[in-house]
Amino acid sequence: MSHRLGARFGPDEAAPTLGEGILTPGRVQIGPLELGVSLEAHGDRALWELAVTNVSRAPVRVDSVFVGLRWQEHGLGDLRFLRHGWQSWSETRGHALDTAGTPPFPSGPWLRGMFHARGAPPADRAGWHESDLLTVVGASDEGPACAAGVLERGHELGVVYLRRDGADLRIEVELVIETTLAPGARRDLDPIRLALGHDANRLLQEHADEHGRAAGARTGARFQAGWCSWYHFFHRVDEDALLRNLEALVSARQDVPVDVVQLDDGFQRATGDWLETNEKFPRGLEPVAREIRAAGFLPGLWTAPFVAVPKSRVFECHPEWMLSDGAGGLLRGLLHRDWNPVDGAVHVLDLTREDVIEHVERTFAALHGMGFVYHKLDFLYAAAMEARAADPDVTRAERVRRGLDAVRRAVGERDFLLGCGCPQGVAVGVVDGMRIGPDVAPRWETDAAFVVPGIEATQPSTRNAVRNVLARAFMHRRLWLNDPDCLMARTTDTNLSREEAATLAAAIGGTGGMLIFSDDWRSLGDEGRRLLADTLELAREVDGMGGGRAVRTLGLLDPEFPHGSLARHGAHAVAALVNGTDRPAPRALVSPRAERTLAPRSSALVREGPPPPLALFCDFDGTFLVQDVGSTLARRYAADRRPAAWARYERGELTAWQYNQEILHGLRCPPEDLERFLLGVELDPGARELVAWCRERGVPFRVLSDGFDRNLDRLQERFELRFDYDCNRLWYEGDVWRIAAGFPNPDCFCGTGTCKRGRIEAFRRRHPEIPVGHIGNGRVSDLCGAEAADWIFAKDTLAEELTARGVAFEPFETLYDVVAVLERRLARRR
Numbered sequence: 001m002s003h004r005l006g007a008r009f010g011p012d013e014a015a016p017t018l019g020e021g022i023l024t025p026g027r028v029q030i031g032p033l034e035l036g037v038s039l040e041a042h043g044d045r046a047l048w049e050l051a052v053t054n055v056s057r058a059p060v061r062v063d064s065v066f067v068g069l070r071w072q073e074h075g076l077g078d079l080r081f082l083r084h085g086w087q088s089w090s091e092t093r094g095h096a097l098d099t100a101g102t103p104p105f106p107s108g109p110w111l112r113g114m115f116h117a118r119g120a121p122p123a124d125r126a127g128w129h130e131s132d133l134l135t136v137v138g139a140s141d142e143g144p145a146c147a148a149g150v151l152e153r154g155h156e157l158g159v160v161y162l163r164r165d166g167a168d169l170r171i172e173v174e175l176v177i178e179t180t181l182a183p184g185a186r187r188d189l190d191p192i193r194l195a196l197g198h199d200a201n202r203l204l205q206e207h208a209d210e211h212g213r214a215a216g217a218r219t220g221a222r223f224q225a226g227w228c229s230w231y232h233f234f235h236r237v238d239e240d241a242l243l244r245n246l247e248a249l250v251s252a253r254q255d256v257p258v259d260v261v262q263l264d265d266g267f268q269r270a271t272g273d274w275l276e277t278n279e280k281f282p283r284g285l286e287p288v289a290r291e292i293r294a295a296g297f298l299p300g301l302w303t304a305p306f307v308a309v310p311k312s313r314v315f316e317c318h319p320e321w322m323l324s325d326g327a328g329g330l331l332r333g334l335l336h337r338d339w340n341p342v343d344g345a346v347h348v349l350d351l352t353r354e355d356v357i358e359h360v361e362r363t364f365a366a367l368h369g370m371g372f373v374y375h376k377l378d379f380l381y382a383a384a385m386e387a388r389a390a391d392p393d394v395t396r397a398e399r400v401r402r403g404l405d406a407v408r409r410a411v412g413e414r415d416f417l418l419g420c421g422c423p424q425g426v427a428v429g430v431v432d433g434m435r436i437g438p439d440v441a442p443r444w445e446t447d448a449a450f451v452v453p454g455i456e457a458t459q460p461s462t463r464n465a466v467r468n469v470l471a472r473a474f475m476h477r478r479l480w481l482n483d484p485d486c487l488m489a490r491t492t493d494t495n496l497s498r499e500e501a502a503t504l505a506a507a508i509g510g511t512g513g514m515l516i517f518s519d520d521w522r523s524l525g526d527e528g529r530r531l532l533a534d535t536l537e538l539a540r541e542v543d544g545m546g547g548g549r550a551v552r553t554l555g556l557l558d559p560e561f562p563h564g565s566l567a568r569h570g571a572h573a574v575a576a577l578v579n580g581t582d583r584p585a586p587r588a589l590v591s592p593r594a595e596r597t598l599a600p601r602s603s604a605l606v607r608e609g610p611p612p613p614l615a616l617f618c619d620f621d622g623t624f625l626v627q628d629v630g631s632t633l634a635r636r637y638a639a640d641r642r643p644a645a646w647a648r649y650e651r652g653e654l655t656a657w658q659y660n661q662e663i664l665h666g667l668r669c670p671p672e673d674l675e676r677f678l679l680g681v682e683l684d685p686g687a688r689e690l691v692a693w694c695r696e697r698g699v700p701f702r703v704l705s706d707g708f709d710r711n712l713d714r715l716q717e718r719f720e721l722r723f724d725y726d727c728n729r730l731w732y733e734g735d736v737w738r739i740a741a742g743f744p745n746p747d748c749f750c751g752t753g754t755c756k757r758g759r760i761e762a763f764r765r766r767h768p769e770i771p772v773g774h775i776g777n778g779r780v781s782d783l784c785g786a787e788a789a790d791w792i793f794a795k796d797t798l799a800e801e802l803t804a805r806g807v808a809f810e811p812f813e814t815l816y817d818v819v820a821v822l823e824r825r826l827a828r829r830r
């Protein structure tokens with residue numbers, strides 16, 4: 001085994017000096033640099049932490065540092081590897097590890113640099129294969145394999161180089177640094193990791209697990225379901241289209257429950273000016289956020305926060321804020337004729353400048369202040385392109401990271417940040433969600449007239465998106481929540497055939513990432529609505545399996561197209577078999593057993609495991625939780641208003657929801673008080689047991705609450721217990737609390753904001769064969785749910801009310817009792 005340690009340095013940025021040494025723990029000198037090497041090895045895994053120090057008396061420009069290893073794989077024959085792309089849209093798929101290496105890019109370094117960590121590989125890498133951030137290598141998905149990569153934390157960019165050398169494989173992991181070290185200065189580098197094993201998927205999963213841990217990944221957000229304006233309206237979106245769809249989402253809420261309504265590109269006066277709208281949004285952004293909120297959804301907004309066109313105010317006032325191209329001009333982050341009809345040039349903010357960081361922070365503080373809580377941050381790669389910055393010693397990775405950190409500071413810990421067009425490694429630990437593939441499009445392939453050589457696989461097309469979504473499935477809930485891009489379920493206004501739309505849906509649902517759909521509601525039709533509802537449910541289910549980490553990619557290393565995904569947890573498995581090619585293709589799966597020849601561009605869903613013996617719906621306040629959050633707060637903070645409102649409720653003058661509004665809407669109580677109160681509440685002692693019991697048996701479990709999302713989110717975090725819920729919304733606006741009903745049902749006597757009968761009936765419409773259980777304690781919000789269920793568990797006033805009505809129920813004190821009864825009943829049925 002030869003272990004190589006290398007550094008590229010010296011004043012000539014285009015052709016730095018290559019120095020080499022032996023990779024060995026301790027200190028190794030290479031030219032003017034000293035490399036501190038520490039190795040932590042356990043079994044088949046190794047982690048190198050490197051530090052580079054300038055031990056000379058002059059400043060030294062450090063281009064990069066790498067470690068080189070040799071995998072002596074005996075008799076593996078033909079090898080394949082996963083070529084992982086740099087940013088969201090970059091191609092990620094299997095390749096043959098031939099002796100030719102990555103083919104030369106057909107165009108210049110500027111275009112290549114939009115999709116790769118490096119605009120051009122170092123000259124001595126000719127004949128090597130290249131993969132950004134990480135790779136896995138093996139002869140097949142199941143044989144001996146090796147994973148390698150950088151556990152990026154926003155300091156350097158990692159590139160893995162691979163090359164056959166006789167029977168051996170050479171693996172070199174390079175950290176792109178590109179800064180100058182002053183004499184004596186030292187820089188600690190992001191860790192490099194390598195692991196051997198016998199299952200390529202497993203190796204990637206473990207690699208991502210460790211990356212997530214090392215980088216403090218944010219993986220705990222709720223399953224994200226939403227609507228996005230882009231893939232139907234594109235730049236033509238206007239306020240009317242948005243409000244029309246908002247209204248449709250309200251009407252469709254029971255059957256297609258989504259949380260986020262996200263306005264995409266097309267609202268801004270000019271790209272770069274995110275607080276100013278064009279004539280299609282004459283009232284500005286704030287009313288948009290307000291209306292989305294009032295309709296009971298979470299306001300989401302697209303921005304491209306680090307780029308600006310020349311006619312934007314930010315550019316006009318501060319041309320000095322832009323990155324230069326190093327040749328006397330300004331860097332172009334991309335060319336975009338819709339944003340800049342003059343010459344397409346889109347420039348890029350220099351995030352090494354303090355004033356630019358302050359500008360980003362101000363912008364997002366303002367958007368957050370308007371009520372936006374879901375931010376799709378696009379074209380982030382541009383800030384990390386090769387360019388001349390005000391501070392040349394901030395790395396390209398650090399530029400993006402500083403910008404993202406500024407956004408996070410501005411919006412706080414609660415808002416959902418979605419990276420898009422984003423270098424994948426640098427954002428781990430800041431974003432909650434990440435686009436992992438190119439744009440979908442209402443057509444399967446890229447329009448031939450627009451194909452750009454060299455970047456074909458990154459361009460908008462459903463085929464390109466599906467490929468990446470399958471290949472990057474392992475990242476979900478390890479580095480962030482995967483955003484597979486939008487589902488388009490419509491049957492009109494699209495060039496996708498039904499099979500093609502179903503294949504997109506299978507890839508999205510089968511991998512269990514976020515589910516955002518992008519159709520004008522009017523174009524959906526019955527079939528489209530069914531596909532949407534089915535996919536929403538599938539994605540939620542897969543995300544719930546093994547905490548979202550149960551998915552593997554089938555045919556991961558297939559150079560043509562992955563074969564699909566398989567999620568497995570206990571006795572349950574869901575496979576999405578996919579044929580992304582243009583020929584009929586066999587797709588085989590051992591368990592659940594499935595051997596099919598799939599038509600071109602088609603898919604099949606295969607399930608294994610017993611059908612669920614029941615579905616359980618559980619009340620929250622006073623049932624899942626010992627305390628009742630709402631009524632305690634009302635007693636404490638609305639003591640003056642409460643008695644009168646309660647009397648009116650008792651007399652039937654107010655519904656339960658109107659009572660809530662009287663008490664809570666506009667309530668003044670500092671958010672810290674609410675937080676403090678939530679620290680003192682406790683789960684029912686059997687709550688965890690109940691959730692685990694359901695998970696083990698594939699029993700759908702949902703909390704139904706007439707309480708509020710904000711509290712449920714906080715408590716899930718505090719108790720580190722994830723469960724699905726339906727409830728009302730609560731948010732802080734200015735200095736008062738506001739509320740919106742989640743699932744009101746005018747046809748029910750309950751009058752609550754979230755009618756439990758309505759939710760149970762919606763479930764029954766989809767699954768008439770599954771018995772439903774309801775667990776609750778209150779006569780106001782639980783009665784209609786209990787009456788709609790087959791198995792009723794009741795205590796407190798609900799038990800009294802049911803007794804008075806002569807309705808049979810199972811009494812309980814804690815949720816342990818419920819588990820015991822369920823066990824007994826199911827044993828009897830077996």
Ligand code: 9PG
Pocket residue numbers: 230264265302334335336378420421438439
């Ligand atoms: C809005 C869109 C959507 C989409 C994003 C992103 O010209 N281009 O190279 C180009 C690349 C990607 C792209 C648009 C243009 O899509 O991924 O979801 O938000 O921006 O403009």
